[in-house]
Amino acid sequence: MKQRQKIIITLIILVIAVILFITYNMGNNIDYVLSRRGIRLATMIIVGISVAFSSVIFQTITNNRILTPSIMGYESIFILFQTLIVYVYGDKAFNVISQQENFFYAVLLMLFFSVFMYLLIFGRQRKNIFYLLLLGMVMGTLFNTLSQFMHVVIDPNEFSIVQNFMFVSFAKMNVKLLGIASGTLLVALVIAIRYIKYLDVIALGKDHAINLGLDYNKLIRLYMLIIALLVSVSTALVGPITFLGILVTNLTYELFKAKKHIHIVWLCSAVSCICLIVGQFFIEHVLSFSTTVSIVINFIGGVYFMYLIWRTRKKIS
Protein backbone atom coordinates (compact mmCIF):
# COMPACT_ATOMS: atom_id res chain seq x y z
CA MET A 1 0.00 0.00 0.00
CA LYS A 2 2.69 2.42 1.08
CA GLN A 3 4.60 1.58 -2.05
CA ARG A 4 1.66 2.57 -4.20
CA GLN A 5 1.25 5.89 -2.37
CA LYS A 6 4.91 6.69 -2.95
CA ILE A 7 4.59 6.00 -6.66
CA ILE A 8 1.48 8.17 -6.94
CA ILE A 9 3.17 11.02 -5.02
CA THR A 10 6.20 10.77 -7.32
CA LEU A 11 4.00 11.00 -10.40
CA ILE A 12 2.10 13.98 -8.94
CA ILE A 13 5.38 15.77 -8.23
CA LEU A 14 6.47 15.06 -11.80
CA VAL A 15 3.26 16.52 -13.22
CA ILE A 16 3.46 19.58 -10.96
CA ALA A 17 7.09 20.13 -11.94
CA VAL A 18 6.19 19.93 -15.63
CA ILE A 19 3.26 22.35 -15.30
CA LEU A 20 5.27 24.77 -13.19
CA PHE A 21 8.18 24.66 -15.60
CA ILE A 22 5.95 25.46 -18.56
CA THR A 23 3.64 28.05 -17.04
CA TYR A 24 5.59 29.91 -14.33
CA ASN A 25 6.03 33.61 -15.10
CA MET A 26 5.37 33.39 -18.81
CA GLY A 27 5.44 37.12 -19.61
CA ASN A 28 3.85 38.70 -22.69
CA ASN A 29 5.26 36.72 -25.58
CA ILE A 30 3.52 33.45 -24.74
CA ASP A 31 4.08 31.68 -28.08
CA TYR A 32 7.80 32.27 -28.02
CA VAL A 33 8.23 31.26 -24.37
CA LEU A 34 6.01 28.23 -24.77
CA SER A 35 7.94 26.81 -27.73
CA ARG A 36 11.30 27.38 -26.09
CA ARG A 37 10.24 25.83 -22.80
CA GLY A 38 8.58 22.97 -24.63
CA ILE A 39 11.81 22.11 -26.40
CA ARG A 40 13.79 22.28 -23.16
CA LEU A 41 11.21 20.11 -21.42
CA ALA A 42 11.28 17.49 -24.19
CA THR A 43 15.09 17.47 -24.06
CA MET A 44 15.04 16.97 -20.29
CA ILE A 45 12.55 14.09 -20.47
CA ILE A 46 14.55 12.33 -23.21
CA VAL A 47 17.80 12.83 -21.29
CA GLY A 48 16.20 11.84 -17.98
CA ILE A 49 14.92 8.55 -19.35
CA SER A 50 18.15 7.66 -21.14
CA VAL A 51 20.27 8.45 -18.06
CA ALA A 52 17.97 6.37 -15.84
CA PHE A 53 17.90 3.35 -18.13
CA SER A 54 21.61 3.36 -18.91
CA SER A 55 22.63 3.77 -15.26
CA VAL A 56 20.28 1.11 -13.88
CA ILE A 57 21.36 -1.41 -16.52
CA PHE A 58 25.04 -0.57 -16.07
CA GLN A 59 24.88 -0.82 -12.28
CA THR A 60 23.16 -4.18 -12.41
CA ILE A 61 25.54 -5.80 -14.88
CA THR A 62 28.53 -4.53 -12.91
CA ASN A 63 26.86 -5.36 -9.58
CA ASN A 64 27.86 -1.95 -8.26
CA ARG A 65 25.68 0.92 -7.14
CA ILE A 66 28.24 3.72 -7.36
CA LEU A 67 29.11 3.42 -11.04
CA THR A 68 27.65 5.09 -14.10
CA PRO A 69 28.43 4.44 -17.77
CA SER A 70 30.72 7.50 -17.73
CA ILE A 71 33.39 5.23 -16.19
CA MET A 72 33.51 3.26 -19.43
CA GLY A 73 34.71 6.26 -21.39
CA TYR A 74 31.60 6.54 -23.57
CA GLU A 75 31.39 10.28 -23.03
CA SER A 76 35.10 10.77 -23.54
CA ILE A 77 34.92 9.13 -26.93
CA PHE A 78 32.07 11.44 -27.88
CA ILE A 79 34.04 14.54 -26.91
CA LEU A 80 37.15 13.20 -28.64
CA PHE A 81 35.13 12.75 -31.81
CA GLN A 82 33.78 16.32 -31.65
CA THR A 83 37.27 17.67 -30.96
CA LEU A 84 38.63 15.69 -33.89
CA ILE A 85 36.04 17.15 -36.26
CA VAL A 86 36.87 20.68 -35.16
CA TYR A 87 40.57 19.91 -35.29
CA VAL A 88 40.31 18.71 -38.90
CA TYR A 89 37.79 21.18 -40.33
CA GLY A 90 38.43 24.19 -38.07
CA ASP A 91 35.64 26.68 -37.43
CA LYS A 92 33.89 25.54 -40.61
CA ALA A 93 33.40 22.14 -39.01
CA PHE A 94 29.64 22.20 -38.68
CA ASN A 95 29.12 23.66 -42.09
CA VAL A 96 30.80 20.60 -43.53
CA ILE A 97 29.04 18.06 -41.33
CA SER A 98 25.40 18.55 -40.40
CA GLN A 99 24.32 17.97 -36.79
CA GLN A 100 22.35 14.89 -37.76
CA GLU A 101 25.31 13.39 -39.59
CA ASN A 102 27.49 14.21 -36.62
CA PHE A 103 25.07 12.43 -34.28
CA PHE A 104 24.84 9.44 -36.59
CA TYR A 105 28.63 9.02 -36.75
CA ALA A 106 28.96 9.49 -33.00
CA VAL A 107 26.39 6.74 -32.33
CA LEU A 108 28.14 4.41 -34.76
CA LEU A 109 31.48 5.15 -33.15
CA MET A 110 30.17 4.41 -29.67
CA LEU A 111 28.53 1.17 -30.77
CA PHE A 112 31.77 0.16 -32.43
CA PHE A 113 33.67 1.05 -29.27
CA SER A 114 31.28 -1.14 -27.25
CA VAL A 115 31.78 -4.15 -29.50
CA PHE A 116 35.52 -3.58 -29.66
CA MET A 117 35.86 -3.46 -25.87
CA TYR A 118 33.67 -6.51 -25.51
CA LEU A 119 35.67 -8.53 -28.02
CA LEU A 120 38.94 -7.44 -26.45
CA ILE A 121 37.88 -8.86 -23.09
CA PHE A 122 35.47 -11.67 -23.81
CA GLY A 123 37.25 -12.91 -26.92
CA ARG A 124 40.09 -13.97 -24.66
CA GLN A 125 40.03 -16.24 -21.68
CA ARG A 126 39.63 -13.45 -19.15
CA LYS A 127 35.87 -13.31 -19.27
CA ASN A 128 35.43 -10.86 -16.47
CA ILE A 129 33.35 -7.74 -16.29
CA PHE A 130 35.91 -6.03 -14.06
CA TYR A 131 38.56 -6.21 -16.77
CA LEU A 132 36.01 -4.55 -18.98
CA LEU A 133 35.59 -1.71 -16.46
CA LEU A 134 39.31 -1.33 -15.97
CA LEU A 135 39.93 -1.21 -19.70
CA GLY A 136 37.08 1.28 -20.07
CA MET A 137 38.62 3.56 -17.46
CA VAL A 138 42.03 3.42 -19.12
CA MET A 139 40.56 4.07 -22.58
CA GLY A 140 38.46 6.92 -21.18
CA THR A 141 41.56 8.56 -19.75
CA LEU A 142 43.38 8.06 -23.04
CA PHE A 143 40.56 9.70 -24.99
CA ASN A 144 40.39 12.58 -22.51
CA THR A 145 44.10 13.20 -22.78
CA LEU A 146 44.00 13.08 -26.58
CA SER A 147 41.13 15.58 -26.55
CA GLN A 148 43.01 17.85 -24.18
CA PHE A 149 46.06 17.73 -26.40
CA MET A 150 44.03 18.86 -29.38
CA HIS A 151 42.31 21.53 -27.29
CA VAL A 152 45.70 23.04 -26.60
CA VAL A 153 46.75 22.93 -30.25
CA ILE A 154 43.63 24.38 -31.89
CA ASP A 155 42.69 28.01 -32.30
CA PRO A 156 40.89 29.54 -29.26
CA ASN A 157 37.86 30.36 -31.41
CA GLU A 158 37.65 26.77 -32.51
CA PHE A 159 38.08 25.66 -28.93
CA SER A 160 34.96 27.59 -28.00
CA ILE A 161 33.02 25.39 -30.43
CA VAL A 162 34.35 22.27 -28.73
CA GLN A 163 33.69 23.76 -25.32
CA ASN A 164 30.02 23.77 -26.16
CA PHE A 165 30.07 19.95 -26.08
CA MET A 166 32.04 19.63 -22.87
CA PHE A 167 29.61 21.18 -20.42
CA VAL A 168 26.12 20.14 -19.62
CA SER A 169 23.51 22.66 -20.60
CA PHE A 170 19.85 22.47 -21.42
CA ALA A 171 19.99 25.90 -23.01
CA LYS A 172 21.63 24.43 -26.12
CA MET A 173 18.30 23.76 -27.81
CA ASN A 174 19.42 21.19 -30.34
CA VAL A 175 16.09 21.23 -32.12
CA LYS A 176 17.49 19.44 -35.15
CA LEU A 177 18.80 16.64 -32.96
CA LEU A 178 15.66 16.27 -30.89
CA GLY A 179 13.89 14.15 -33.49
CA ILE A 180 16.73 11.79 -34.30
CA ALA A 181 17.66 11.50 -30.61
CA SER A 182 14.14 10.59 -29.54
CA GLY A 183 14.03 8.04 -32.37
CA THR A 184 17.26 6.49 -31.14
CA LEU A 185 15.94 6.49 -27.59
CA LEU A 186 12.79 4.74 -28.72
CA VAL A 187 14.78 2.01 -30.49
CA ALA A 188 16.98 1.52 -27.41
CA LEU A 189 13.95 1.39 -25.11
CA VAL A 190 12.11 -1.17 -27.22
CA ILE A 191 15.14 -3.48 -27.11
CA ALA A 192 15.84 -2.74 -23.44
CA ILE A 193 12.31 -3.48 -22.28
CA ARG A 194 12.29 -6.80 -24.11
CA TYR A 195 15.39 -7.95 -22.28
CA ILE A 196 14.93 -6.19 -18.96
CA LYS A 197 13.50 -9.19 -17.08
CA TYR A 198 16.87 -10.93 -17.40
CA LEU A 199 18.44 -8.16 -15.33
CA ASP A 200 16.57 -9.47 -12.28
CA VAL A 201 18.51 -12.72 -12.65
CA ILE A 202 21.82 -11.07 -13.59
CA ALA A 203 21.60 -9.10 -10.32
CA LEU A 204 22.08 -12.44 -8.52
CA GLY A 205 25.55 -12.75 -10.05
CA LYS A 206 27.10 -14.49 -13.02
CA ASP A 207 27.06 -18.05 -11.67
CA HIS A 208 23.41 -17.92 -10.70
CA ALA A 209 22.52 -16.32 -14.02
CA ILE A 210 24.16 -19.17 -15.93
CA ASN A 211 22.63 -21.76 -13.64
CA LEU A 212 19.19 -20.32 -14.34
CA GLY A 213 19.78 -20.73 -18.05
CA LEU A 214 20.81 -17.28 -19.29
CA ASP A 215 23.30 -16.86 -22.10
CA TYR A 216 25.28 -14.48 -19.90
CA ASN A 217 27.92 -13.27 -22.34
CA LYS A 218 25.40 -12.64 -25.10
CA LEU A 219 23.20 -10.63 -22.75
CA ILE A 220 26.08 -8.51 -21.44
CA ARG A 221 27.05 -7.71 -25.03
CA LEU A 222 23.48 -6.67 -25.78
CA TYR A 223 23.24 -4.48 -22.67
CA MET A 224 26.52 -2.79 -23.56
CA LEU A 225 25.10 -1.88 -26.96
CA ILE A 226 21.90 -0.54 -25.40
CA ILE A 227 23.96 1.53 -22.96
CA ALA A 228 26.06 2.92 -25.82
CA LEU A 229 22.89 4.00 -27.64
CA LEU A 230 21.41 5.63 -24.55
CA VAL A 231 24.61 7.45 -23.58
CA SER A 232 25.01 8.80 -27.10
CA VAL A 233 21.48 10.21 -26.93
CA SER A 234 22.04 12.09 -23.68
CA THR A 235 25.59 13.20 -24.49
CA ALA A 236 24.69 14.50 -27.94
CA LEU A 237 21.72 16.45 -26.61
CA VAL A 238 23.15 18.11 -23.51
CA GLY A 239 26.71 16.93 -22.88
CA PRO A 240 28.32 14.52 -20.41
CA ILE A 241 25.51 14.13 -17.88
CA THR A 242 25.60 10.45 -16.90
CA PHE A 243 27.04 11.36 -13.46
CA LEU A 244 23.41 12.18 -12.69
CA GLY A 245 22.89 8.40 -12.78
CA ILE A 246 24.52 7.82 -9.38
CA LEU A 247 22.16 10.22 -7.66
CA VAL A 248 18.93 9.14 -9.32
CA THR A 249 19.49 5.38 -9.13
CA ASN A 250 20.43 5.46 -5.47
CA LEU A 251 17.53 7.77 -4.71
CA THR A 252 15.22 5.32 -6.48
CA TYR A 253 16.56 2.28 -4.64
CA GLU A 254 16.30 4.21 -1.38
CA LEU A 255 12.76 5.50 -1.90
CA PHE A 256 11.15 2.46 -3.47
CA LYS A 257 11.81 -1.07 -2.34
CA ALA A 258 11.10 -2.26 -5.88
CA LYS A 259 12.52 -5.64 -6.84
CA LYS A 260 11.74 -5.98 -10.53
CA HIS A 261 13.94 -4.05 -12.91
CA ILE A 262 11.00 -3.21 -15.13
CA HIS A 263 9.59 -1.17 -12.23
CA ILE A 264 12.96 0.20 -11.16
CA VAL A 265 13.82 1.67 -14.58
CA TRP A 266 10.55 3.54 -14.93
CA LEU A 267 10.59 4.83 -11.35
CA CYS A 268 14.17 5.90 -11.86
CA SER A 269 13.19 7.66 -15.08
CA ALA A 270 10.53 9.61 -13.18
CA VAL A 271 12.98 10.54 -10.41
CA SER A 272 15.58 11.60 -12.92
CA CYS A 273 13.10 13.78 -14.87
CA ILE A 274 11.99 15.43 -11.62
CA CYS A 275 15.62 16.17 -10.69
CA LEU A 276 16.33 17.72 -14.08
CA ILE A 277 13.13 19.76 -14.33
CA VAL A 278 13.29 21.08 -10.78
CA GLY A 279 16.99 21.80 -11.17
CA GLN A 280 16.45 23.66 -14.42
CA PHE A 281 13.51 25.56 -12.91
CA PHE A 282 15.75 26.82 -10.13
CA ILE A 283 18.40 27.88 -12.58
CA GLU A 284 15.97 29.79 -14.74
CA HIS A 285 13.86 31.50 -12.11
CA VAL A 286 15.82 31.60 -8.86
CA LEU A 287 19.38 31.87 -10.14
CA SER A 288 18.37 33.53 -13.42
CA PHE A 289 20.65 31.42 -15.65
CA SER A 290 23.76 32.35 -13.67
CA THR A 291 24.82 28.73 -13.30
CA THR A 292 24.35 25.35 -15.01
CA VAL A 293 22.23 22.39 -14.08
CA SER A 294 25.25 20.19 -13.40
CA ILE A 295 26.29 22.43 -10.51
CA VAL A 296 22.83 22.32 -9.00
CA ILE A 297 22.61 18.55 -9.37
CA ASN A 298 26.07 18.05 -7.92
CA PHE A 299 25.13 20.27 -4.99
CA ILE A 300 21.91 18.37 -4.27
CA GLY A 301 23.68 15.05 -4.83
CA GLY A 302 26.49 16.00 -2.48
CA VAL A 303 24.08 16.99 0.28
CA TYR A 304 22.13 13.79 -0.22
CA PHE A 305 25.25 11.65 0.08
CA MET A 306 26.32 13.46 3.23
CA TYR A 307 22.90 12.64 4.60
CA LEU A 308 23.34 8.97 3.61
CA ILE A 309 26.75 8.78 5.29
CA TRP A 310 25.43 10.53 8.40
CA ARG A 311 22.49 8.17 8.61
CA THR A 312 24.54 4.97 8.21
CA ARG A 313 26.97 6.28 10.84
CA LYS A 314 24.10 6.83 13.22
CA LYS A 315 22.84 3.31 12.55
CA ILE A 316 26.21 1.76 13.38
CA SER A 317 26.86 3.69 16.59
Add this chain to the structure above:
Amino acid sequence: MENQKENKLVFQGIVKEYGKKKVVDGLDGAIKDNAITSLIGPNGAGKSTLLSILSRLLKQDGGDVFFMEQKLQDYKSSELAKKLSILKQSNQMDVKLTVRDLVAFGRFPYSKGRLTATDWQKVEEAIAFSDLQDFADAYIDELSGGQRQRAFIAMIIAQDTDYILLDEPLNNLDMKHSVHVMKTLRRLVDELGKTVVIVIHEINFAAQYSDYIIALKDGKICYNDTTHRVINPHILHEIFGIAFDIIEKNDRKICNYFNL
Protein backbone atom coordinates in the same frame (compact mmCIF):
# COMPACT_ATOMS: atom_id res chain seq x y z
CA MET B 1 34.13 -47.62 -16.18
CA GLU B 2 32.76 -50.38 -18.45
CA ASN B 3 29.14 -49.34 -17.96
CA GLN B 4 29.72 -45.68 -18.63
CA LYS B 5 26.97 -45.58 -21.24
CA GLU B 6 24.36 -46.08 -18.54
CA ASN B 7 25.34 -42.85 -16.87
CA LYS B 8 24.07 -39.60 -18.21
CA LEU B 9 26.82 -37.31 -16.98
CA VAL B 10 30.20 -38.43 -18.30
CA PHE B 11 33.49 -36.53 -18.60
CA GLN B 12 36.52 -37.45 -20.65
CA GLY B 13 40.03 -36.05 -20.65
CA ILE B 14 39.13 -32.80 -18.86
CA VAL B 15 42.04 -30.34 -18.77
CA LYS B 16 41.94 -26.83 -17.31
CA GLU B 17 44.94 -24.59 -17.05
CA TYR B 18 45.45 -21.15 -15.56
CA GLY B 19 48.49 -19.70 -17.26
CA LYS B 20 50.91 -22.60 -17.43
CA LYS B 21 49.62 -24.37 -14.34
CA LYS B 22 47.30 -27.28 -15.03
CA VAL B 23 44.63 -27.22 -12.33
CA VAL B 24 43.04 -30.41 -13.56
CA ASP B 25 44.83 -32.71 -15.92
CA GLY B 26 43.08 -35.41 -17.92
CA LEU B 27 40.10 -36.32 -15.78
CA ASP B 28 37.91 -39.23 -16.92
CA GLY B 29 34.86 -40.57 -15.20
CA ALA B 30 31.12 -40.75 -14.90
CA ILE B 31 28.62 -39.59 -12.32
CA LYS B 32 26.42 -42.45 -11.15
CA ASP B 33 22.72 -41.75 -11.58
CA ASN B 34 20.31 -41.65 -8.67
CA ALA B 35 23.06 -41.38 -6.06
CA ILE B 36 25.09 -38.87 -4.09
CA THR B 37 28.66 -38.55 -5.30
CA SER B 38 31.12 -36.63 -3.14
CA LEU B 39 34.20 -34.96 -4.56
CA ILE B 40 36.91 -34.99 -1.92
CA GLY B 41 40.56 -34.04 -1.82
CA PRO B 42 42.95 -31.49 -0.33
CA ASN B 43 42.71 -27.76 -1.10
CA GLY B 44 43.71 -26.98 -4.66
CA ALA B 45 43.12 -30.51 -5.90
CA GLY B 46 40.71 -29.27 -8.56
CA LYS B 47 37.39 -30.35 -7.04
CA SER B 48 35.58 -27.06 -7.55
CA THR B 49 37.12 -26.70 -11.00
CA LEU B 50 35.76 -30.08 -12.03
CA LEU B 51 32.34 -29.21 -10.62
CA SER B 52 32.31 -25.88 -12.48
CA ILE B 53 33.25 -27.58 -15.74
CA LEU B 54 30.57 -30.26 -15.28
CA SER B 55 28.01 -27.48 -14.83
CA ARG B 56 29.17 -25.24 -17.76
CA LEU B 57 30.17 -22.37 -15.42
CA LEU B 58 33.75 -22.84 -16.56
CA LYS B 59 35.02 -23.81 -20.00
CA GLN B 60 37.59 -26.57 -20.09
CA ASP B 61 40.77 -26.24 -22.15
CA GLY B 62 40.64 -29.87 -23.23
CA GLY B 63 38.32 -32.86 -23.09
CA ASP B 64 34.54 -33.14 -23.21
CA VAL B 65 31.58 -33.36 -20.88
CA PHE B 66 28.72 -35.47 -22.18
CA PHE B 67 25.24 -35.06 -20.76
CA MET B 68 22.69 -37.57 -22.07
CA GLU B 69 25.14 -38.53 -24.82
CA GLN B 70 25.40 -34.99 -26.11
CA LYS B 71 28.22 -32.52 -25.54
CA LEU B 72 27.44 -30.04 -22.78
CA GLN B 73 28.30 -27.01 -24.91
CA ASP B 74 25.83 -28.12 -27.61
CA TYR B 75 22.93 -27.61 -25.24
CA LYS B 76 20.99 -24.38 -25.07
CA SER B 77 21.71 -22.89 -21.66
CA SER B 78 18.00 -22.37 -21.01
CA GLU B 79 17.26 -26.05 -21.72
CA LEU B 80 20.12 -27.25 -19.54
CA ALA B 81 18.80 -25.13 -16.66
CA LYS B 82 15.78 -27.44 -16.45
CA LYS B 83 17.96 -30.54 -16.19
CA LEU B 84 21.06 -29.56 -14.29
CA SER B 85 21.61 -27.01 -11.53
CA ILE B 86 24.72 -25.70 -9.80
CA LEU B 87 25.25 -23.79 -6.58
CA LYS B 88 28.67 -22.27 -5.95
CA GLN B 89 30.01 -21.46 -2.52
CA SER B 90 30.17 -17.67 -2.44
CA ASN B 91 26.74 -16.15 -2.66
CA GLN B 92 27.27 -12.54 -1.68
CA MET B 93 24.92 -10.19 -3.41
CA ASP B 94 23.70 -6.66 -3.06
CA VAL B 95 20.04 -7.23 -3.78
CA LYS B 96 17.08 -6.62 -1.54
CA LEU B 97 15.18 -9.91 -1.77
CA THR B 98 13.16 -12.04 0.60
CA VAL B 99 13.78 -15.75 0.89
CA ARG B 100 10.60 -16.41 -1.06
CA ASP B 101 11.72 -14.07 -3.87
CA LEU B 102 15.05 -15.86 -4.05
CA VAL B 103 13.52 -19.32 -4.10
CA ALA B 104 11.12 -18.11 -6.80
CA PHE B 105 14.12 -17.44 -9.04
CA GLY B 106 14.55 -21.22 -9.15
CA ARG B 107 11.48 -21.26 -11.41
CA PHE B 108 12.99 -18.81 -13.90
CA PRO B 109 14.04 -21.51 -16.41
CA TYR B 110 10.39 -22.57 -16.68
CA SER B 111 8.44 -19.35 -16.41
CA LYS B 112 10.94 -16.64 -17.42
CA GLY B 113 9.87 -14.48 -14.50
CA ARG B 114 6.09 -14.87 -14.84
CA LEU B 115 5.34 -17.52 -12.26
CA THR B 116 2.24 -19.67 -12.63
CA ALA B 117 0.28 -21.24 -9.78
CA THR B 118 2.24 -24.47 -10.28
CA ASP B 119 5.50 -22.53 -10.00
CA TRP B 120 4.43 -20.92 -6.73
CA GLN B 121 3.42 -24.32 -5.42
CA LYS B 122 6.91 -25.64 -6.24
CA VAL B 123 8.39 -22.61 -4.47
CA GLU B 124 6.38 -23.27 -1.32
CA GLU B 125 7.29 -26.96 -1.46
CA ALA B 126 10.97 -26.11 -1.73
CA ILE B 127 10.71 -23.74 1.23
CA ALA B 128 9.00 -26.43 3.28
CA PHE B 129 11.50 -29.09 2.12
CA SER B 130 14.35 -26.92 3.45
CA ASP B 131 12.48 -26.06 6.64
CA LEU B 132 12.50 -22.32 5.92
CA GLN B 133 8.83 -21.48 6.51
CA ASP B 134 9.68 -19.22 9.46
CA PHE B 135 12.06 -17.12 7.36
CA ALA B 136 10.16 -17.08 4.10
CA ASP B 137 9.46 -13.35 4.27
CA ALA B 138 12.78 -12.29 5.81
CA TYR B 139 15.28 -10.41 3.66
CA ILE B 140 18.29 -12.54 2.75
CA ASP B 141 20.81 -9.87 3.79
CA GLU B 142 19.33 -10.00 7.30
CA LEU B 143 19.79 -13.78 7.65
CA SER B 144 22.68 -15.63 9.21
CA GLY B 145 25.16 -17.34 6.88
CA GLY B 146 23.60 -20.72 7.51
CA GLN B 147 20.04 -19.59 6.86
CA ARG B 148 21.15 -17.88 3.68
CA GLN B 149 22.89 -21.05 2.51
CA ARG B 150 19.69 -23.01 3.09
CA ALA B 151 17.72 -20.40 1.16
CA PHE B 152 20.02 -20.90 -1.84
CA ILE B 153 19.66 -24.66 -1.57
CA ALA B 154 15.88 -24.17 -1.52
CA MET B 155 16.22 -22.18 -4.75
CA ILE B 156 18.06 -25.12 -6.33
CA ILE B 157 15.35 -27.48 -5.09
CA ALA B 158 12.67 -25.24 -6.63
CA GLN B 159 14.59 -25.43 -9.90
CA ASP B 160 13.64 -29.12 -9.84
CA THR B 161 16.44 -30.53 -11.98
CA ASP B 162 17.40 -34.20 -12.17
CA TYR B 163 21.05 -33.32 -11.63
CA ILE B 164 22.10 -31.10 -8.73
CA LEU B 165 25.69 -29.94 -8.29
CA LEU B 166 26.71 -28.22 -5.06
CA ASP B 167 30.04 -26.66 -4.20
CA GLU B 168 30.64 -27.00 -0.46
CA PRO B 169 27.02 -26.76 0.61
CA LEU B 170 27.96 -27.16 4.26
CA ASN B 171 30.03 -23.99 4.37
CA ASN B 172 28.90 -21.72 7.23
CA LEU B 173 26.52 -24.31 8.60
CA ASP B 174 26.49 -25.59 12.16
CA MET B 175 26.27 -29.32 12.82
CA LYS B 176 22.50 -29.42 13.08
CA HIS B 177 22.01 -27.64 9.79
CA SER B 178 24.80 -29.59 8.08
CA VAL B 179 23.05 -32.81 8.98
CA HIS B 180 19.78 -31.28 7.91
CA VAL B 181 21.15 -30.32 4.49
CA MET B 182 22.71 -33.75 3.97
CA LYS B 183 19.46 -35.48 4.95
CA THR B 184 17.61 -33.18 2.55
CA LEU B 185 19.99 -34.20 -0.24
CA ARG B 186 19.57 -37.85 0.72
CA ARG B 187 15.78 -37.46 0.47
CA LEU B 188 16.15 -35.78 -2.94
CA VAL B 189 17.99 -38.88 -4.13
CA ASP B 190 15.95 -41.56 -2.35
CA GLU B 191 12.46 -40.10 -2.68
CA LEU B 192 12.65 -38.04 -5.87
CA GLY B 193 15.29 -40.01 -7.77
CA LYS B 194 17.67 -37.10 -8.30
CA THR B 195 21.41 -37.25 -8.83
CA VAL B 196 23.56 -35.12 -6.53
CA VAL B 197 27.24 -34.22 -6.83
CA ILE B 198 28.84 -32.29 -3.96
CA VAL B 199 32.25 -30.94 -3.17
CA ILE B 200 32.77 -31.58 0.51
CA HIS B 201 35.59 -31.03 2.99
CA GLU B 202 34.43 -32.85 6.10
CA ILE B 203 35.23 -36.46 5.35
CA ASN B 204 32.67 -37.81 7.81
CA PHE B 205 29.76 -36.20 5.99
CA ALA B 206 30.99 -37.82 2.79
CA ALA B 207 31.38 -41.15 4.56
CA GLN B 208 27.93 -41.04 6.13
CA TYR B 209 25.75 -39.71 3.37
CA SER B 210 27.29 -40.34 -0.03
CA ASP B 211 27.09 -43.44 -2.19
CA TYR B 212 30.19 -42.79 -4.26
CA ILE B 213 33.36 -40.83 -3.72
CA ILE B 214 35.62 -39.33 -6.33
CA ALA B 215 38.94 -38.39 -4.73
CA LEU B 216 41.19 -35.84 -6.41
CA LYS B 217 44.77 -34.96 -5.73
CA ASP B 218 47.02 -32.56 -7.66
CA GLY B 219 44.52 -32.23 -10.49
CA LYS B 220 44.11 -35.96 -11.04
CA ILE B 221 41.50 -38.46 -9.97
CA CYS B 222 43.14 -40.98 -7.68
CA TYR B 223 40.05 -42.92 -6.57
CA ASN B 224 36.56 -43.24 -8.00
CA ASP B 225 34.65 -45.91 -6.17
CA THR B 226 31.91 -46.65 -3.67
CA THR B 227 32.09 -44.82 -0.37
CA HIS B 228 32.61 -48.11 1.44
CA ARG B 229 35.81 -48.86 -0.47
CA VAL B 230 37.30 -45.35 -0.45
CA ILE B 231 36.87 -44.87 3.29
CA ASN B 232 39.96 -46.84 4.14
CA PRO B 233 42.88 -45.63 6.31
CA HIS B 234 45.52 -46.27 3.64
CA ILE B 235 43.60 -44.58 0.85
CA LEU B 236 42.69 -41.57 2.99
CA HIS B 237 46.26 -41.24 4.15
CA GLU B 238 47.40 -41.26 0.53
CA ILE B 239 44.88 -38.53 -0.39
CA PHE B 240 45.22 -36.18 2.56
CA GLY B 241 48.66 -37.05 3.95
CA ILE B 242 47.51 -37.48 7.54
CA ALA B 243 46.75 -40.57 9.59
CA PHE B 244 43.17 -41.87 9.82
CA ASP B 245 41.50 -44.20 12.25
CA ILE B 246 38.30 -45.75 10.88
CA ILE B 247 35.65 -46.68 13.41
CA GLU B 248 32.83 -48.93 12.21
CA LYS B 249 29.51 -48.63 13.89
CA ASN B 250 26.09 -49.78 12.69
CA ASP B 251 27.55 -50.65 9.30
CA ARG B 252 28.67 -47.02 8.82
CA LYS B 253 32.24 -45.80 8.95
CA ILE B 254 33.40 -42.86 11.02
CA CYS B 255 36.81 -41.36 10.41
CA ASN B 256 38.87 -40.05 13.26
CA TYR B 257 41.83 -37.95 12.26
CA PHE B 258 42.40 -36.01 15.48
CA ASN B 259 45.44 -36.45 17.71
CA LEU B 260 46.78 -39.44 15.85
